[in-house]
Amino acid sequence: MSDTADTANPLALEEQVCFALSVAARSVVAVYRPLLEPMGLTHPQYLVMLALWQHAPLSVRRISELLQLDPGTLSPLLKRLEAVGYLRRERDPGDERSLAVTLTPSGQALRERAEAIPPAVVERLGLPVEDLRDLHAALTRVIASAR
Amino acid sequence: MSDTADTANPLALEEQVCFALSVAARSVVAVYRPLLEPMGLTHPQYLVMLALWQHAPLSVRRISELLQLDPGTLSPLLKRLEAVGYLRRERDPGDERSLAVTLTPSGQALRERAEAIPPAVVERLGLPVEDLRDLHAALTRVIASAR
DNA sequence: CACCAATAGTTTGTGCCCCAACTATAGCCG
DNA sequence: CGGCTATAGTTGGGGCACAAACTATTGGTG
DSSP: OOOOOOTTOTTOGGGOHHHHHHHHHHHHHHHHHHHHGGGTOOHHHHHHHHHHHHHOSBOHHHHHHHHTOOHHHHHHHHHHHHHTTSEEEEEETTEEEEEEEEEOHHHHHHHHHHTTHHHHHHHHHTOOHHHHHHHHHHHHHHHHHHO | OOOOOOTTOTTOGGGOHHHHHHHHHHHHHHHHHHHHGGGTOOHHHHHHHHHHHHHOSBOHHHHHHHHTOOHHHHHHHHHHHHHTTSEEEEEETTEEEEEEEEEOHHHHHHHHHHTTHHHHHHHHHTOOHHHHHHHHHHHHHHHHHHO
């Protein structure tokens, strides 16, 4: 069985958009990793913090919609963020089924340090900002098409 | 604490390329899921099979380079693919440290069914093929920049 | 009021992902 | 030859992702 690489091969690894998407996502998250690590955050946790800095208080349901993540994924993740003291999880008095996730002062304060992250990532990637904007628009179209 | 959404907010969720990248990757993998499930494959397993259909035999090291995945991730994944009978893992006689991963007849045969996958995904996404090609090119640039 | 369906979170199981520590083989070099 | 270092793969730990089963509250509707 010799190497069957072929420019017209529809199963060629190099041509798979989904492969490129997966690798790109993991690669870019890897760029964030050393920047987030000193703040004690993983990338998914950072996304939750972004959502909270923008919209707190939020229910698990609402975070799940904003980040398009399963509540079953968020539940333990939020507990870890509570354990390190960045947020609080309390039942909503108006609806005891729902959780009101709010920021602690410590979580609130973290926002200032986080402001250094996006420019550091852009700088580290070294890509023209307008390329990134185009990419963002293309990804948004893909996300809309995939649902 | 009111909603602080702001079009000039550099920490706004909507503006994060990395967020879009993560969501897009998960969304597109979700499109593959029902197509791969009847073949008994997850998306990462499918990528390994693509690599093997194209280049078998391969060492773990080589698969790791092709897919940009950690050997520690691949090791159990390959064992699962061996368990379902799609591949074999044997030590390379020429270098006993190395593993020669080869396809079984069953794994080889799976390729034909897999040929239906890419067109089905493209059809399901409903995006112009040239948009996908542009996206692929943009992602390739991002991957190169991130390393 | 009592039941019943819907909704919000949690838990469990399987698999992926990275990292760090470990084992084993290989290759080099005195 | 004997030991050193490099390389290939495995293992274990922490965390993410999704699906399915489960608990608890809520809001009808008879």
